[in-house]
Amino acid sequence: xxxxxxxxxxxxxxxxxxxxxxxxxxxxxxxxxxxxxxxxxxxxxxxxxxxxxxxxxxxxxxxxxxxxxxxxxxxxxxxxxxxxxxxxxxxxxxxxxxxxxxxxxxxxxxxxxxxxxxxxxxxxxxxxxxxxxxxxxxxxxxxxxxxxxxxxxxxxxxxxxxxxxxxxxxxxxxxx
Numbered sequence: 716x717x718x719x720x721x722x723x724x725x726x727x728x729x730x731x732x733x734x735x736x737x738x739x740x741x742x743x744x745x746x747x748x749x750x751x752x753x754x755x756x757x758x759x760x761x762x763x764x765x766x767x768x769x770x771x772x773x774x775x776x777x778x779x780x781x782x783x784x785x786x787x788x789x790x791x792x793x794x795x796x797x798x799x800x801x802x803x804x805x806x807x808x809x810x811x812x813x814x815x816x817x818x819x820x821x822x823x824x825x826x827x828x829x830x831x832x833x834x835x836x837x838x839x840x841x842x843x844x845x846x847x848x849x850x851x852x853x854x855x856x857x858x859x860x861x862x863x864x865x866x867x868x869x870x871x872x873x874x875x876x877x878x879x880x881x882x883x884x885x886x887x888x889x890x891x
Contacts, residue, residue: 716745717847719801721816723779725758732759735884739819740780741797741810742844749797749804750784750840751822755884758786781844788837789866791876793829797822821882829876838863 719741725734740752758779788794797804799822804810809820832840842860845851851859874885 716743716843718742718780718844719749719804719810719817720780720819723783725779728757734758736783739821739882740783741804741819742780742784743801744840745843749799749801751795751797751819751827752780752784752787753795753881754821755882756783756787757885758783781841781848784844785837785841785863788832788840790874791829792831793876794832794837794840795881796828796830798826798828824878824881827878827881829878 720738723740724737726737727734734757736752736754736756736758739754742750742752744750799807799809801810804819804822809822810817811820812818838860841863842856845856845860
């Protein structure tokens with residue numbers, strides 16, 4: 716299990732604690748599923764209360780790939796699986812090196828499938844993803860992986876995922 720793409724790049728939006736993911740993210744899970752978090756997804760970086768960020772550190776100073784994927788799954792109750800292997804992505808030049816980092820181009824929709832996921836699966840995947848991040852301390856890992864079970868956004872924020880507009884900006888996520 717590992718991220719196939721480089722660390723996330725974000726654009727800060729003109730509202731508090733909202734960031735737009737600039738690049739597609741790919742994660743190879745322990746069952747060999749490749750999971751996509753699409754570019755232009757709007758996140759807050761780490762969905763933790765500000766009081767916890769005081770204890771655990773700034774939200775955006777860490778590798779945010781795991782939290783972006785977790786936020787995406789919590790927003791939609793779905794995970795996007797890629798029906799191509801890593802080698803196929805490389806051969807099709809959908810995954811390639813740019814400026815010394817692996818980046819992912821927009822994967823055609825015919826190779827993607829949005830599948831329902833559960834709260835438990837989402838949190839377990841988040842914990843696996845966090846383990847691959849190099850700059851998260853054991854204390855922060857333990858704190859965050861337990862705190863996500865108190866995440867009300869799973870219940871409250873279910874947006875409709877329109878696969879035809881997957882790579883478009885969903886500004887509806889700015890209002891919750």
